[in-house]
Structure formats: structure tokens, C-alpha cells
Amino acid sequence: MLDKVNELIDEVNAFSADTKEEIELFRIKYLGSKGFLKQLFSEFKNVPNNQKKEFGQAINNLKQVAEEKVDSLKVALDNTTEQKRIYGDLTRPSEPIELGSRHPISLVKNQIIEVFNRIGFTVSEGPEIEDDWHNFTALNLPEYHPARDMQDTFFIEKNPDILLRTHTSSVQVRYMENHQPPIRTISPGRVYRNEDISARSHCIFHQVEGLYIDTNVSFADLKQTLLYFTKEMFGKSKIRLRPSYFPFTEPSAEVDIYWGLKTETDYKITKGTGWLEIMGCGMVDPNVLTNCNIDPTKYSGYAFGMGIERIAMLLYQIPDIRMFYENDKRFLEQFKSVI
Ligand code: DAH
Secondary structure, X not given: OHHHHHHHHHHHHHOOOOXXXXXXXXXXXXXXXXXXXXXXXXXXXXXXXXXXXXXXXXXXXHHHHHHHHHHHHHHHHHHHHHHHHHHOOOOOOOOOOOOOOOOHHHHHXXXXXXXXXXXXXXXXXXXXXXXXXHHOHHHOOOOXXXXXXXXXXXXXXXXXXXXXXXXXXXXXXXXXXXXXOOEEEEEEEEEEOOOOOOOOOOOEEEEEEEEEEEOOOOHHHHXXXXXHHHHHHHOOOOEEEEEEEEOOEEEEEEEEEEOOOOOHHHHHHOOOOOEEEEEEEEEEOHHHHHHOOOOOOOOEEEEEEEEHHHHXXXXXXXXXXXXXXXXXXXXXXXXXXXX
8 A cells, every 4th residue: 555655756757748738637636526535534534543643644655745746737837938038949040030032133144054054065164353554555445545445444553553454354354364165265354343323324343255266267166056046045146246446355346136116115125126235245366375475377256245234124024223233132032932
């Protein structure tokens, strides 16, 4: 009999519960009107007299332990409930984690890279802080050349000139200085010009430069590459090449794509002509090849350069270039569904 009581005391001590219901069931089992204690008390009269004292102490002890257990479990449960109410689940992140989106400049840049990767172009990069040689002189733009006026420059140091590159054509020079033909590379990157900021132009923007040098490269190769690109990028296969001038290419051309005149926006962005200018290009001037230690009697090549913002504005119908740099979440969130 006594052993049974001691066993129950051990059971009570070992008991634990996480919910109100479990505690209540426990209370009923030990302290309820049909519980163990009630039964034990009713058996008290059958206990031999000489054992009554010890048995009585044991069941009183069981009663006390059981009551204390119920009280302490209730307090512990109240505490955790209260803590949960105040702090919630402490292991959870404090804010819901929102899925971000890629910046439209990155989206378009990656798309351009992907299109050229497919025809064997690698990606190369160069520094944004450049010297005069790589940004101008090696590209057939010697000091005092009037064509330098085409690109208002931010100078960092004078004599020797250190500046923020005005175009990614500087990467062409770096690439040719370090690689021999065949060369097929595109160079995306940020460029800087000392221009007033408006809806159409900014002092910081992005370009992708393309360069292809090998034996027997002709203008026809350039045109075919441009056709492939415009088709893949815009789904348009009508282009025209207008004669133009860049010091680093000869001959040089401006590439227009036929955008069409279906909507009012088409009229607006093409100024009623249906044509849109998207990049500059040409055959690399032999002087540039010589400057970069490539023999112009053996090799020829073409180059092109385009503005990423301009293309992103066209593809996503973005009316103001400044939106790219404001980091307004309402603007950026719109690109969530684009991969
Ligand atoms: N660097 C020129 C610019 O920033 C763009 C350009 C035109 C790059 C013709 C070229 C090219 O490689 O062949 O306006």
C-alpha cells in the first residue's frame, strides 16, 4: 500500500504538461472527486493501526505534491502564454521577408549579354576611373581633337589626366592590349558625362560595348550581327545604317531599327518616323588597332556601342531616365515578375 503511494509521488514529480487541458486531466486523476487521493483516503480505515501514521503521512505528502504540481504547471503555462502574447515566436524574422526584384538596368544588361553569348561573345570589364589614353588617345581621339567635345568629361586629375570614363569603348582598348585576335567580347558598364540631368539625359548611365576582331572581318559581318541582335532583343528585323562619325571607327554608322507606327506611343518615341536610333557602330579604325598592338594589315574588326537606359526605356516604356536612379520602391517593384 505504502509502495503504491510512493510510486504515485514519483509519477507526480515526473509529470509535465504544455496545455491547460493536460493539467486539468492530471488534477482530476489525482485530486478529483474520483481521483487517486479520494480512493486512498477511503482505504485509510482498512490500514492496520500500527501503519496508520506512516500511511497518513504518505498520502498527505502525495496530496501536497500533487497540488503544488498543478499550481506550478499553471504558473509556468501562464508565463509562456504571456511571453508569446508579448514577443510572439522569438525565432521568427522580425519583418516578413519580401522578395526583391532585379533592377531594370540589370535585366536589360543580362538580356544583351545572353544574346551575344549565344554567338560566342565573352563579357569583359574595365575600370570606371580611367586614364586619358584608354578613354581618348588610343581611340584615335588625340589631345585637342575637336571630337573630344562630343563627350563632356568629369576630370579627377589633370596632367596626367585621370577621369571618369565617358564610354565603355575604353574597355575595347584594354581588351586588345591584353588579347590577340580572334576577339569577340562585349563590355557592359557604367559611364559618366558632365551633362545636365533631365528626363532624357543623365550624368551617369550605362553602355554595352561590342568588339569583334579577326582576319577578314567585313562590314557585312557587322550588319549580320546587328540584324541578329535586333531580332533577338526587340523582335524586329528591319534595320537601317546611317553614315555617321566616330573617331575610333571608319566607316562609322548609326543603327536605327524600324519600330513601327501602330500606336500613339510609337509616334511619340519615333517622332512620327517609325525609326528609332539604338546604337553607334563601325569598322575599327586601323589607328586604334595599331595603338593596341594589333597588326591592321593582318586583322580587321567591327565595334558597336549602345546605351542600356535607352533600350530599357523602350522595352518597358519608361518615360523618364531619372527613375532608374531614384530607387523608388513603387518603380522597382514593377519588375518583380521579370526574370
Ligand atoms: N562610344 C560611343 C559613344 O559613347 C558609342 C560607340 C559608337 C561605340 C561607335 C563604338 C562604336 O564602339 O563603334 O557614343
